Amino acid sequence: MKERERISILEELMSENLIRLDRLESGQFDLKHGQNVLIRSVNDLNNLVWRNSNDIEVLKKDVAYLKENMATKQMFNTLLEAMTNGFDRTDRQFARMHDEMVLLRQDVNVLKAR
Structure with a gap:
């Protein structure tokens, strides 16, 4: 090479x-x-x-x-039950007041009739 x-x-x-x-x-x-x-x-x-x-x-x-x-489901159920009981008591009180009003009206009508 x-x-x-x-x-x-x-x-x-x-x-x-x-x-x-x-x-x-x-x-x-x-x-x-x-x-x-x-x-x-x-x-x-x-x-x-x-x-x-x-x-x-x-x-x-x-x-x-x-x-x-x-709050648990049971707590909500208890709350709902307490509220329902309160509404029921209020409804009973209004029903008694209505009955008393009816009696008072009857008494007033009797007095007016005399």
Whole structure:
């Protein structure tokens, strides 16, 4: 092999190696950029999880408070029964008052007739 052929082969090898190094450098840049994006995304996700965990804790307390202070079906039934009893008593009182008014009118009519 002649010296020129050797030099030509070496130039081709150097050229291929330089092209590969350029691709490698470009890939490393893309990799660094991807890593930075990933780090930002993970940080954003951590912040979101932290906020959500705080919100969940607040909601747990709210649910516990509601469970302690929420009226049950039985409480509503008892309230409804008490209100119904009160209305029934009022209706009986009005019925007695009506009966007394009828008697008073009869007495007034008797007195007018005399």
